[in-house]
Amino acid sequence: MLLAIDTSIGTSVAVVDRDRGVLAERATSDTRSHAEVIGAYIDECLGEAQVAASALSAVAIGMGPGPFTGLRVGIAAANAFAFGIGRPVVRVVSHDAVAFAELRAGRRDPVLVVSDARRREVYWSTYAAPDSEGLPKRVQGPALTRPDGLEDAVTRLDEYRRVDASEVSAGALGMLAETMHPHGREFAASEPLYLRSPDVTLAKAPKRVTG
Amino acid sequence: MTEAAPLVLGIETSCDETGVGVVRGTRLLANVIASSMEQHARYGGVVPEVAARAHLEALTPTLTTALDEAGVTLDELDAIAVTSGPGLSGALMVGVGAAKALAVATGKPLYAVNHLVGHVGADVLSTGDDGGAEVEYPTIALLVSGGHTSLLLVRDLISDVELLGETIDDAAGEAFDKVARLLGLPYPGGPQIDAAAASGDPTAIRFPRGLSLPKDMAEHRYDFSFSGLKTAVARWVEQRQDAGEPVPVADVAASFREAVADVLVTKAIAACNDLGVPRLLLGGGVVANARVRALAEQRADAAGIALRIPPLSLCTDNGAMIAALGAQLVAGGRPPSGLGFAADSTLPVTDIQA
Numbered sequence: 001m002l003l004a005i006d007t008s009i010g011t012s013v014a015v016v017d018r019d020r021g022v023l024a025e026r027a028t029s030d031t032r033s034h035a036e037v038i039g040a041y042i043d044e045c046l047g048e049a050q051v052a053a054s055a056l057s058a059v060a061i062g063m064g065p066g067p068f069t070g071l072r073v074g075i076a077a078a079n080a081f082a083f084g085i086g087r088p089v090v091r092v093v094s095h096d097a098v099a100f101a102e103l104r105a106g107r108r109d110p111v112l113v114v115s116d117a118r119r120r121e122v123y124w125s126t127y128a129a130p131d132s133e134g135l136p137k138r139v140q141g142p143a144l145t146r147p148d149g150l151e152d153a154v155t156r157l158d159e160y161r162r163v164d165a166s167e168v169s170a171g172a173l174g175m176l177a178e179t180m181h182p183h184g185r186e187f188a189a190s191e192p193l194y195l196r197s198p199d200v201t202l203a204k205a206p207k208r209v210t211g
Numbered sequence: 212m213t214e215a216a217p218l219v220l221g222i223e224t225s226c227d228e229t230g231v232g233v234v235r236g237t238r239l240l241a242n243v244i245a246s247s248m249e250q251h252a253r254y255g256g257v258v259p260e261v262a263a264r265a266h267l268e269a270l271t272p273t274l275t276t277a278l279d280e281a282g283v284t285l286d287e288l289d290a291i292a293v294t295s296g297p298g299l300s301g302a303l304m305v306g307v308g309a310a311k312a313l314a315v316a317t318g319k320p321l322y323a324v325n326h327l328v329g330h331v332g333a334d335v336l337s338t339g340d341d342g343g344a345e346v347e348y349p350t351i352a353l354l355v356s357g358g359h360t361s362l363l364l365v366r367d368l369i370s371d372v373e374l375l376g377e378t379i380d381d382a383a384g385e386a387f388d389k390v391a392r393l394l395g396l397p398y399p400g401g402p403q404i405d406a407a408a409a410s411g412d413p414t415a416i417r418f419p420r421g422l423s424l425p426k427d428m429a430e431h432r433y434d435f436s437f438s439g440l441k442t443a444v445a446r447w448v449e450q451r452q453d454a455g456e457p458v459p460v461a462d463v464a465a466s467f468r469e470a471v472a473d474v475l476v477t478k479a480i481a482a483c484n485d486l487g488v489p490r491l492l493l494g495g496g497v498v499a500n501a502r503v504r505a506l507a508e509q510r511a512d513a514a515g516i517a518l519r520i521p522p523l524s525l526c527t528d529n530g531a532m533i534a535a536l537g538a539q540l541v542a543g544g545r546p547p548s549g550l551g552f553a554a555d556s557t558l559p560v561t562d563i564q565a
């Protein structure tokens with residue numbers, strides 16, 4: 001059993017079990033309340049699933065792509081929860097969970113997953129038809145571009161059905177992690193997928209105050 | 212110290228220090244800090260996004276080290292405390308998200324506390340086995356760092372804290388950073404100015420004391436302003452340079468430092484006298500400044516005011532002070548904060564617990 005968290009867009013939390021599926025899920029698409037709702041969502045999911053924290057085998061976390069602040073809240077929570085129960089964190093690319101949700105809904109064609117990166121940019125990833133284990137096969141991405149830049153960035157754009165993700169389901173993300181694990185699939189790296197450098201400007205020489 | 216004193220873990224991420232502390236009642240067991248200061252040096256000040264990224268990386272290792280140093284397990288904790296504000300919002304959210312998840316994972320009650328009151332709470336901690344001197348209230352508290360410059364009246368640590376005044380523009384620590392840059396000294400400016408000032412004459416240049424004129428004192432008796440001072444230093448340095456004369460860095464640093472220390476201490480002592488409170492507590496990173504400390508000691512002594520300055524490691528931002536305030540709230544029978552509180556970058560000092 002896993003606790004699954006994704007805050008790459010809104011906030012989504014789930015408790016999942018490989019055999020029994022999604023046992024509980026809480027989500028909001030609000031992109032400004034991550035730190036506020038995350039604790040209660042975890043608590044409510046465990047309660048509804050009637051699962052003790054100590055019964056979980058790991059915490060699955062969506063590593064983005066996603067805007068800085070919200071994405072980080074989920075990763076911080078996942079790390080801390082895993083530390084609290086002495087179990088590992090398993091990291092998943094958030095777009096993979098969107099592609100996996102498409103597969104779970106019976107749609108098996110190649111997809112282009114697009115999500116809002118703010119500042120008039122989008123995150124995108126492409127997926128081929130699923131592999132033999134029914135897992136999404138990422139072809140390109142995740143990457144960042146202006147919306148009108150997709151045509152240049154995506155190879156054979158017209159072969160993909162576009163899926164605009166307005167949320168990432170932690171239930172799907174958790175089930176993906178549960179499925180990846182026995183098949184020995186590689187999880188994501190520990191670096192959050194911000195895909196953007198921090199906004200900073202190097203200190204310039206002080207400006208004159210006298211004319 | 213009795214065994215019944217609550218064992219509390221505190222998490223602090225409001226600025227550029229990731230702090231985790233462990234206390235048992237008023238006894239300090241661990242105070243571990245990971246600072247991202249070096250990453251900010253080339254930008255000349257704290258970059259919020261850089262600080263927040265660093266918190267995320269540092270948090271779990273800092274938790275591990277703090278528990279190890281304290282020699283306790285998560286299981287043994289009575290509560291977890293976390294800074295919920297004020298501070299940099301993205302940075303605060305890392306600590307708040309982590310603390311909530313840790314509280315649910317361990318089933319421990321969670322206390323969301325005010326960073327500024329945490330600075331005051333640091334004063335109850337003793338580092339030895341015998342317990343420190345009892346802290347007496349009311350006290351005036353002067354909290355000065357790169358992020359804040361606040362003067363508080365603390366009647367009771369967990370129930371009655373009043374904001375007397377604060378900076379209306381830059382924090383004092385920021386003024387040190389900016390003046391250091393003017394003088395070609397690296398970041399952070401505090402220690403650099405302090406070192407340069409050591410051989411300078413503090414009376415060489417009379418820089419203005421912000422909000423100290425009679426008309427300002429009527430409206431801003433306990434408020435601070437450092438932006439005019441910074442501009443005055445810049446103007447003075449430019450005039451020298453324009454005249455083709457060398458800038459006497461030591462004298463400028465000493466005179467600037469004197470202006471800051473003077474206005475900080477003058478207003479703090481005035482608050483003690485005006486309000487009949489014969490106690491003054493200093494907190495925040497600027498306490499590291501030798502002149503601020505010396506001037507406070509000298510004037511407090513002359514005015515018959517008892518001055519308290521916690522060890523520097525408890526004055527700069529740290530998790531132990533948050534744990535200490537949390538432990539006071541637990542001991543005072545306060546209910547936990549629950550899980551629904553937000554990170555509040557402008558949390559007023561009157562909200563001791565969220």
Ligand SMILES: [Zn+2]
Binds near residue numbers: 358359528
């Ligand atoms: Zn502080």
